Amino acid sequence: MSVVAEQVERTETQTGWDASAVRRDFPTLHQQVNGAPLAYLDNAATAQKPQAVIEAVGHYYRRDNANVHRGAHLLAERATAAYETAREKARRFVNARSAHEIIFLRGTTEAINLVASGLGSRFRPGDEVVLTRMEHHANIVPWQLLSGRCGILIRVLPVTPEGDLELDELESLFNERTRLLAVTHVSNVLGTVNPVKDIVRIARQYDVPVLVDGAQAVPHLRVDVQALDCDFYCFSGHKMFGPTGIGVLYGKEDLLDSLPPYQGGGEMIRRVSFEKTDFADLPHRFEAGTPNIAGAVGLGAAIDYLQGLDLTAAAQYEQRLLESAKGRLGEVPGLRILGEARHKVAVVSFVMEDVHAHDLGTVLDHKGIAVRTGHHCAMPLMDFYGVPATTRASMAFYNTPQEIDRLVEGLHYAREILT
């Protein structure tokens, strides 16, 4: 056993976290890939699903399937109850004041698009939106579409070489035309955890509302939207061990209430004639059409699953994995880690001298190790670091020190054959 493996094993005892027990909850983890056991280190792309989530979705379709909020029959009642129970679970998960503030959508991308479309209807040419250099394309492109449509300007908060936001420059970006700050809670490339609470406090002084992209935060951090005091918070189910195609937009009730409808259709209305439509109240006004009921049920099951774990121990364990990974990766010749922020989740991006990330990805896959390679939908950040692509290992509480050992061995091997 390697030194690191021993260290982390000791940590497991210290933190009381038993990764091997948790792994048993995740069926996909137990398979061979290219003749080796799967080491799934691509959790920031999407996390694997525990049996409880898979079962909840199956159970819903086997027993309760019906449309929600309509129909006088028992199955419709059950489906509606299941869907609204999931909403209440999501409310508690982020500590929103009211379940009306929880909108079910396809995911973070749709949530940001909804806000961009809603706020955008009020924007005037010359209005400004502040973004940061480390945003995912999902938190850049919707605003850019607006700038094309209604002439708003996009201002960008820079990033330090260590991978933190240049917070000292934030105030200089605000002025009387600033209509919104949209910032990621956790960088999907660097793993940096941004001080969202401080950022919101600064923005408040300028009356600038804040949207937070929480897609990468919810699998790792406890999120309390009231404590953060942000105006919007968006996240996806599939990155937090739930199904794909379901996500949440949290918004403060008065703000959500002030937004025009996003899509029109059934479910979002109170009364329709050809002359006029009265729209439904929150949250249904933003959920036109039959929603992803099974997805919401699965997300609810993922929340239940997470809340049944010792999340403090899980977070400590992940931090130990991160420290080990950083240390071990640092030993690989020619390897450079991007982003050394002090506060990070267990995500490490790196480049290897003379080896392209794509080739690394293929060689690692041959050893059963799944990582992400490419620009990670964050091309402005790639440009900042002057690299076309990186390799990213992103960990969850079910990953093990042995998997990090294998990643490092795989990288040595790749270097051997490719350089």
Place this chain on the structure above:
Amino acid sequence: MSSGLEDLYQELILDHSRHPHNFRAMEGASRTIEGYNPLCGDELKLYLRLEGKRIADVSFQGKGCAISTASASMLTDRLKGLSVREAEELFEAVHELLTGGHSGPDPDALGELEALAGVRKYPMRVKCATLSWHALKAALSDEQPESVTTE
């Protein structure tokens, strides 16, 4: 090296990727085109100098993985002196080779390029190998766009 990987990263491919041939900008090129693979961020610029209907010189520059660099390097080696028509036929043959169509080309006709066939087992990597070839095809087309992507 484990099997499959050996086919993909043959010594010939690795040689071309470490020391790409004709890796330079070209003054006075008749055609230049940028090729871009949005999936992995690979980008290259292909330069062609035509004399009449013949390709007198060809070179490239860019950043890419071993497969895309080697493929572009081999393309430049192979293309010099061919007629536009022969180059277009070669594109078809290589495309067939990389995507594994039913009527596979005569292996002898492809020579060194045959080494690229290893990508067929790697669907995620086929676009790396085809990037420079799509750039070539676009550069020779009547529309002559300024850039081309693999998507």
